Amino acid sequence: MMGQVFIAGGAGKIARRLSRQLRERGYPVRALHRNPAQTGELEALGVTPVLGSLLELDAVQLATLMAGSDVVVFCAGAGGKGGQEMTNAIDGRGLVLAVAAARKAGVRRFLLVSAFPESFRGEQVSQTFENYMRVKKLADVHLAESDLDWVILRPGTLVDAPGTGKVRAGLAIPYGEVPRDDVAATLLEIIERPAVGRVIIELTQGDTPVGESVERFSRA
Numbered sequence: 001m002m003g004q005v006f007i008a009g010g011a012g013k014i015a016r017r018l019s020r021q022l023r024e025r026g027y028p029v030r031a032l033h034r035n036p037a038q039t040g041e042l043e044a045l046g047v048t049p050v051l052g053s054l055l056e057l058d059a060v061q062l063a064t065l066m067a068g069s070d071v072v073v074f075c076a077g078a079g080g081k082g083g084q085e086m087t088n089a090i091d092g093r094g095l096v097l098a099v100a101a102a103r104k105a106g107v108r109r110f111l112l113v114s115a116f117p118e119s120f121r122g123e124q125v126s127q128t129f130e131n132y133m134r135v136k137k138l139a140d141v142h143l144a145e146s147d148l149d150w151v152i153l154r155p156g157t158l159v160d161a162p163g164t165g166k167v168r169a170g171l172a173i174p175y176g177e178v179p180r181d182d183v184a185a186t187l188l189e190i191i192e193r194p195a196v197g198r199v200i201i202e203l204t205q206g207d208t209p210v211g212e213s214v215e216r217f218s219r220a
Helices: 012-022 036-044 059-066 081-107 127-144 178-189 210-215
Strands: 005-008 029-033 048-051 071-074 109-113 149-155 157-159 166-170 175-178 198-205
Touching: 005 012, 005 036, 012 029, 012 036, 012 178, 029 036, 029 059, 036 048, 059 081, 071 081, 071 178, 081 109, 081 127, 109 127, 109 178, 127 149, 149 178, 157 178, 166 178, 175 178, 178 198, 178 210
Parallel strands: 005 029, 005 071, 029 048, 071 109, 109 149, 149 198, 157 175, 175 198
Antiparallel strands: 166 198
């Protein structure tokens, strides 16, 4: 059987797309979500719904839910709802909690969906958004300083247009948009390439096939 994938924030837009693509490749998926109303929708994707909240679980409890997984994908985020405190709790402390839980559960591989540093630079943005970017950067730092085999993916502005299967990926690239379908496809390709690790990848729409773009980051 293919290695099990545990997705935190499993009911989100990118997570659902990733779950569908993983199941098409035969991966068993456990999707952590906090709204019981979403259980049926996740089951319809063929994944195992795991009811639990990053606001309530401790590291030991979350580690128990992660047990047996080969990789954790952290897609959780407040999405601007609940103000700065909810962002701090989910995007910030939630990531710290998930890293601690993965270490306790013995899950070495950890993928984080973060944010493109230049998001909306030069535009008038709210204090809530400034806080969001600050928290995202601190979360990146926390994971990068851990001993896990991590990958941080920083997509540009997310759009719901159909994916093209082609992206631009690099350590530092110009800012742009990217379909959520292609973000999920990139995560899938990273999961399938254990040689890609301990790297921050920026991602926008582009002209290079996703698999080829990810393969360039493989370690010798």
